């Protein structure tokens with residue numbers, strides 16, 4: 001992960017986070033602490049969504065939050081938990097996508113609701129605006 005322009009695999013991310021924890025972070029928080037921290041971070045992400053795409057407005061104190069950073073916070077703690085519990089996220093994601101593909105090969109394609117425009121879809125070129 002020396003070149004920030006290069007894509008990073010999940011395996012590399014797990015290694016990078018592990019190195020960070022063992023040097024900068026000293027050691028992992030307990031698994032129970034980290035699952036609580038994960039919930040906190042998901043809450044912070046939900047707060048950004050509620051204020052950016054939902055009906056709530058930002059308070060002055062909310063402006064420190066940003067979507068990409070909150071997603072990275074969630075991913076970081078999830079990677080910590082994977083490292084602590086011996087989960088290979090790369091293998092897990094491959095298996096998960098294969099499972100979803102087998103299960104949903106025609107399910108979504110055959111769902112008439114998905115062939116209608118999504119009124120709640122956010123235009124990613126104009127965040128905060130619904131299409």
Ligand SMILES: [Mg+2]
Pocket residue numbers: 041044069070073
């Ligand atoms: Mg956060």
